[in-house]
Amino acid sequence: MEIRLTSNQQTIKENKYVTYSYSLKVDIMKVLTKLGRQDEYAFWRSADKKNTFLGISPLLCLKGQNMKEIKNFQDDFCRQYINLTPNIISQPVLLGGFAFDYNGKREQFWQELETGYFILPQILFSKNKEQSYVTLITTTDGDVEQRLNILKNQANDLIVVDSAAEQQAPTVTIEELEVPKWIDLVNESIGAIKDNKMKKVVLDRQLEVCTKASFNPVLILQRLAKHQPNTYQFLLKGKTRAFVGATPERLLRADNETFKTASVAGSISRGKTPAEDQYLGQVLLDDHKNEAEHQVVVDRITAIMSKFTNNLKVGERQLLKNRDIQHIYHPFSGERKRGVSMLDVLQELHPTPALGGEPREAAMTWLAKKSIRGRGLYGGPVGWLGLGDDQGEFAVGLRSGVFSADKGLLYAGCGIVAESQAEKEKNETRLKFQPMLRGVSDKWIIKKL
Numbered sequence: 320m321e322i323r324l325t326s327n328q329q330t331i332k333e334n335k336y337v338t339y340s341y342s343l344k345v346d347i348m349k350v351l352t353k354l355g356r357q358d359e360y361a362f363w364r365s366a367d368k369k370n371t372f373l374g375i376s377p378l379l380c381l382k383g384q385n386m387k388e389i390k391n392f393q394d395d396f397c398r399q400y401i402n403l404t405p406n407i408i409s410q411p412v413l414l415g416g417f418a419f420d421y422n423g424k425r426e427q428f429w430q431e432l433e434t435g436y437f438i439l440p441q442i443l444f445s446k447n448k449e450q451s452y453v454t455l456i457t458t459t460d461g462d463v464e465q466r467l468n469i470l471k472n473q474a475n476d477l478i479v480v481d482s483a484a485e486q487q488a489p490t491v492t493i494e495e496l497e498v499p500k501w502i503d504l505v506n507e508s509i510g511a512i513k514d515n516k517m518k519k520v521v522l523d524r525q526l527e528v529c530t531k532a533s534f535n536p537v538l539i540l541q542r543l544a545k546h547q548p549n550t551y552q553f554l555l556k557g558k559t560r561a562f563v564g565a566t567p568e569r570l571l572r573a574d575n576e577t578f579k580t581a582s583v584a585g586s587i588s589r590g591k592t593p594a595e596d597q598y599l600g601q602v603l604l605d606d607h608k609n610e611a612e613h614q615v616v617v618d619r620i621t622a623i624m625s626k627f628t629n630n631l632k633v634g635e636r637q638l639l640k641n642r643d644i645q646h647i648y649h650p651f652s653g654e655r656k657r658g659v660s661m662l663d664v665l666q667e668l669h670p671t672p673a674l675g676g677e678p679r680e681a682a683m684t685w686l687a688k689k690s691i692r693g694r695g696l697y698g699g700p701v702g703w704l705g706l707g708d709d710q711g712e713f714a715v716g717l718r719s720g721v722f723s724a725d726k727g728l729l730y731a732g733c734g735i736v737a738e739s740q741a742e743k744e745k746n747e748t749r750l751k752f753q754p755m756l757r758g759v760s761d762k763w764i765i766k767k768l
């Protein structure tokens with residue numbers, strides 16, 4: 320059925336953007352497989368599967384923008400749009416990720432994604448637990464009705480399911496980069512912590528994956544979704560680079576009444592049997608070094624969330640388990656104080672000491688100066704931001720990597736505290752590469768480990 324607008328033309332033209340949404344049965348993962356190699360788009364799904372988004376055909380790509388700039392965009396959009404749907408059923412959103420540190424070390428390989436990447440999609444597929452929707456977003460100049468109908472047809476073409484042949488993952492060469500240098504940095508950081516320059520710093524390292532065939536980011540995402548079902552899954556696809564990951568860590572969820580966050584820090588592998596798994600979980604919970612590493616995160620999050628919420632509830636200390644790793648974890652939830660925006664809170668929360676360190680400034684300065692490579696979007700907030708209501712959710716962009724057609728850089732980090740030992744931290748980061756490695760392929764040629 321064609322879209323027929325009933326609103327007065329004058330009212331439409333008083334705004335800058337229009338949105339139009341309708342419900343539609345759609346398998347968002349299948350739509351992804353129809354998108355081209357050059358296309359720019361963004362996919363994001365929450366760990367509880369309550370929200371899935373796929374935004375395509377960007378009306379705008381916002382690159383290199385910090386939280387203040389994205390907040391300004393959100394405010395401007397909110398003031399200048401009109402919803403033409405008879406009943407509002409789904410709001411427009413921005414999808415994307417912030418850079419880990421806008422003043423941090425640079426890493427060229429990230430290209431167009433390096434300093435933050437958000438899209439305002441013209442076609443937004445969204446799904447909550449029950450239903451899926453399409454939201455069309457366009458500008459108010461020219462023939463709005465015609466443009467909305469073109470977008471609707473484009474969306475309809477994409478939802479037609481055809482039985483594409485199952486894709487094979489390519490054979491991949493892997494190499495851990497600059498390990499001796501990184502070990503030196505761990506030792507130097509332990510020294511700085513013992514000298515009271517800081518309490519904790521999270522160091523990251525990289526593993527390079529290369530293929531003679533080509534990487535398909537959608538296939539990587541599908542494999543991650545299969546192997547890491549209880550994680551936030553995301554794919555930000557620029558023209559030449561794709562940022563893909565499956566992270567266990569919520570940074571901030573905002574609905575109209577509540578803010579929710581989590582502390583996730585302290586890690587150990589999963590056991591091969593239920594008994595071994597339980598044993599390892601207990602070892603983690605009882606371990607002094609991991610406890611110290613985690614408590615720093617809890618203290619900071621408690622201090623920040625107390626400022627922005629009433630009745631802050633800190634859930635019980637528990638284990639968060641995924642296929643390869645288990646972590647110490649606390650959920651946090653509080654009532655939103657009036658007048659506090661989602662990005663106000665995000666600005667203070669990021670990076671928590673699970674990704675930056677403590678004190679924040681000292682750790683960030685250390686990382687900017689000493690890191691072997693820049694992080695790009697790794698460790699930054701990745702998610703969606705409502706442009707109608709100030710709602711949204713951001714996860715921490717870890718267990719992730721950035722890919723060109725034939726090369727990928729996977730990232731893994733670990734919290735360094737006074738009791739850390741470099742060799743153990745190397746092994747912990749090796750474990751944290753595992754989820755992405757499973758996503759990339761199962762056919763490996765190991766160059767250097």
Ligand SMILES: C=C(O[C@H]1C=CC=C(C(=O)O)[C@@H]1O)C(=O)O
Binds near residue numbers: 672
């Ligand atoms: C920095 C990473 O993990 C963080 C999240 C959970 C546990 C962590 C840890 O035990 O060190 C890290 O703080 C990563 O996976 O790249």
